[in-house]
Amino acid sequence: MNRPPLTVGIIPNPASGRDLRRLTANAGLFSSTDKASVVQRLLGAFGATGIQRVLLPTDMTGIAAAVLKASRGRHARDNRWPELEILDIRLRQTVEDTRLAAHLMAERGVALIAVLGGDGTHKAVAAEVGDIPLLTLSTGTNNAFPELREATGAGLAGGLFASGRIPPEIGLRRNKRLLVREARRGLCEWALVDVAVSPLRFVGGRAISRAEDLAEVFVTFAEPHAIGLSALCGLWCPVSRQAPEGAWMRLHPEARDALLAPLAPGLLQGCGVVAAGTLEPGVAHAPSLNGGTLALDGEREIAFAAGDRPTVTLDSHGPLSIDVEAALAYAARHRLLSIGREHPQHPVNLSC
Amino acid sequence: MTTHLSAEQLLHAYRVMRTIRVFEERLHIEFATGEIPGFVHLYAGEEASAAGVMAHLRDDDCIASNHRGHGHCIAKGVDVHGMMAEIYGKKTGVCQGKGGSMHIADLSKGMLGANGIVGAGAPLVAGAALAAKLKGTDAVAVVFFGDGASNEGAVFEAMNLAAIMNLPCIFVAENNGYAEATASNWSVSCDHIADRAAGFGMPGVTVDGFDFFAVHEAAGAAVARARAGEGPSLIEVKLTRYYGHFEGDAQTYRDMDELKEMREVRDCLKQFRDHTVAAGLLDISQLDDIDGEVERQIEDSVIKAKSDPKPPAADLLADVYVSYP
Numbered sequence: 001m002n003r004p005p006l007t008v009g010i011i012p013n014p015a016s017g018r019d020l021r022r023l024t025a026n027a028g029l030f031s032s033t034d035k036a037s038v039v040q041r042l043l044g045a046f047g048a049t050g051i052q053r054v055l056l057p058t059d060m061t062g063i064a065a066a067v068l069k070a071s072r073g074r075h076a077r078d079n080r081w082p083e084l085e086i087l088d089i090r091l092r093q094t095v096e097d098t099r100l101a102a103h104l105m106a107e108r109g110v111a112l113i114a115v116l117g118g119d120g121t122h123k124a125v126a127a128e129v130g131d132i133p134l135l136t137l138s139t140g141t142n143n144a145f146p147e148l149r150e151a152t153g154a155g156l157a158g159g160l161f162a163s164g165r166i167p168p169e170i171g172l173r174r175n176k177r178l179l180v181r182e183a184r185r186g187l188c189e190w191a192l193v194d195v196a197v198s199p200l201r202f203v204g205g206r207a208i209s210r211a212e213d214l215a216e217v218f219v220t221f222a223e224p225h226a227i228g229l230s231a232l233c234g235l236w237c238p239v240s241r242q243a244p245e246g247a248w249m250r251l252h253p254e255a256r257d258a259l260l261a262p263l264a265p266g267l268l269q270g271c272g273v274v275a276a277g278t279l280e281p282g283v284a285h286a287p288s289l290n291g292g293t294l295a296l297d298g299e300r301e302i303a304f305a306a307g308d309r310p311t312v313t314l315d316s317h318g319p320l321s322i323d324v325e326a327a328l329a330y331a332a333r334h335r336l337l338s339i340g341r342e343h344p345q346h347p348v349n350l351s352c
Numbered sequence: 353m354t355t356h357l358s359a360e361q362l363l364h365a366y367r368v369m370r371t372i373r374v375f376e377e378r379l380h381i382e383f384a385t386g387e388i389p390g391f392v393h394l395y396a397g398e399e400a401s402a403a404g405v406m407a408h409l410r411d412d413d414c415i416a417s418n419h420r421g422h423g424h425c426i427a428k429g430v431d432v433h434g435m436m437a438e439i440y441g442k443k444t445g446v447c448q449g450k451g452g453s454m455h456i457a458d459l460s461k462g463m464l465g466a467n468g469i470v471g472a473g474a475p476l477v478a479g480a481a482l483a484a485k486l487k488g489t490d491a492v493a494v495v496f497f498g499d500g501a502s503n504e505g506a507v508f509e510a511m512n513l514a515a516i517m518n519l520p521c522i523f524v525a526e527n528n529g530y531a532e533a534t535a536s537n538w539s540v541s542c543d544h545i546a547d548r549a550a551g552f553g554m555p556g557v558t559v560d561g562f563d564f565f566a567v568h569e570a571a572g573a574a575v576a577r578a579r580a581g582e583g584p585s586l587i588e589v590k591l592t593r594y595y596g597h598f599e600g601d602a603q604t605y606r607d608m609d610e611l612k613e614m615r616e617v618r619d620c621l622k623q624f625r626d627h628t629v630a631a632g633l634l635d636i637s638q639l640d641d642i643d644g645e646v647e648r649q650i651e652d653s654v655i656k657a658k659s660d661p662k663p664p665a666a667d668l669l670a671d672v673y674v675s676y677p
Binding site: 018020024029062093201203205291 | 356537541542543544546547549550555556557558559563565566568569570573574577585590627630631632633
């Protein structure tokens with residue numbers, strides 16, 4: 001019986017990196033052209049590490065089209081890109097496209113999914129794919145979950161793991177998550193980094209750019225070098241990705257203590273800190289406000305009113321992700337990228 | 353910039369959107385009778401864009417529109433009966449019946465005009481923004497254009513001028529997915545019109561044009577930026593039009609199931625009602641009252657416009673640049 005080709009997925013979010021924060025802060029742009037380039041770099045790395053097929057969803061912004069065109073060119077041939085299969089899904093141009101692509105890839109049994117997007121994109125994929133590892137690449141605005149990393153090296157780490165040359169205990173890490181539940185509407189949503197409670201009544205432009213629009217923040221982890229809402233805890237009560245607990249912080253403009261925190265790229269805001277503490281796993285917390293919005297991983301998504309009873313709970317059942325540094329350190333120790341004279345890119349085979 | 357809107361402001365925004373919707377849906381019916389001269393291009397479905405942007409503007413702020421201009425006029429405060437009469441070609445119209453749908457204008461409201469030339473509004477607002485800057489006021493100028501116009505040279509020239517001269521100018525690209533019958537995902541390279549702002553050194557954002565509050569927030573940030581002398585911005589508003597490019601367009605190029613879903617699920621008026629009532633900020637009865645008042649206003653404006661006088665023949669030679677013997 002033929003073994004199925006070693007297959008991975010790539011999900012670029014066409015909408016990431018172009019929200020309101022380009023106006024309210026100094027956030028940069030991550031264009032569709034840039035994203036198509038990142039996908040091409042991943043294909044080169046996947047080809048070099050033995051991945052045979054890559055699934056890529058179609059989109060309305062030309063990313064898949066540009067990659068498909070490039071896959072027929074000289075560079076793709078010379079670098080032995082994997083076979084490219086475009087997932088032709090009916091597009092709604094909402095987060096549902098990301099969810100559907102992730103779902104289809106999981107059904108196809110991919111060994112890994114590379115995600116190009118922000119915290120929100122990773123959250124949407126993670127909720128669909130169970131324990132399929134994610135190779136996380138930041139192409140959003142305020143990202144804490146995916147690290148800002150060059151795609152070629154990340155692709156090598158992902159490809160080596162997916163092809164079975166890096167043991168899971170080295171190359172994978174289990175992440176925490178926050179579950180947001182609201183019984184009346186039957187909601188159960190994930191966040192991978194933070195849930196913020198805002199007095200703003202509408203989802204609107206989604207981003208939160210002012211300290212006064214924040215009443216409370218819950219985080220799975222918070223690193224002092226973070227950008228975005230988790231930076232609040234990161235600079236006051238940091239907690240690592242590996243620690244079992246998370247952190248919380250309650251905010252009010254008139255609090256006695258205040259903290260200067262980067263809420264978005266280039267946007268430093270003084271935030272009044274009422275209290276902060278450790279977020280224990282398994283304990284459901286209700287927001288301190290009677291009404292407002294909940295921002296999941298930096299974007300307002302859920303409006304709630306006095307009759308609603310949303311809760312936020314930390315647990316350790318978040319997605320698996322590739323630990324790129326650990327994977328590549330292992331690859332270096334075991335010379336996983338050494339090549340023999342038969343390899344077409346061995347120096348003896350390269351013409352001058 | 354956030355959505356701290358008073359009940360009065362919320363009700364005004366709803367009234368603006370409802371007025372545009374009823375105005376356009378009535379024109380959809382009336383145009384079929386053959387009484388209205390020329391073409392009409394309806395704005396129904398796109399109301400949150402005009403209402404969200406114009407909520408931040410004053411009468412001394414100028415806007416320039418395109419062929420689909422009724423919504424921009426209503427949101428900028430142009431008299432509804434005057435508009436209806438103008439579209440019917442009557443003397444009582446805001447341009448005395450000479451402009452019609454595609455050249456409707458009201459300078460007293462800062463509405464520089466609808467425009468039959470694709471992309472032609474952009475250089476006009478660059479001029480208006482330059483005037484405001486030279487006069488030392490904090491007025492701003494806004495152009496509304498579509499995905500088709502986003503490919504026009506005049507738009508790029510205006511963006512370049514606005515950027516190098518740091519003009520208080522806001523470029524609002526209303527991307528409804530089709531330039532007449534040509535899909536924007538085929539005809540617009542790089543697809544996100546907002547991405548093009550980077551080429552001119554200005555910020556560009558994409559917002560959900562079905563959500564008044566999303567447009568309102570982005571426009572608020574862009575207007576505040578312009579008034580503070582920080583230069584131009586580009587806002588791409590992604591939305592859809594409920595009717596054809598023009599009245600009579602059979603729309604054989606569109607997936608009508610997709611349109612049906614947008615209308616039933618994402619409609620800006622429906623969302624506005626749901627969100628404001630769920631948040632406890634407005635009562636459903638207040639919104640229903642506005643619906644009734646707007647219906648009566650549009651009915652009255654149609655009845656009056658139909659019975660209003662046509663311009664006399666002598667008007668042909670009035671208000672022109674050359675004196676004829």
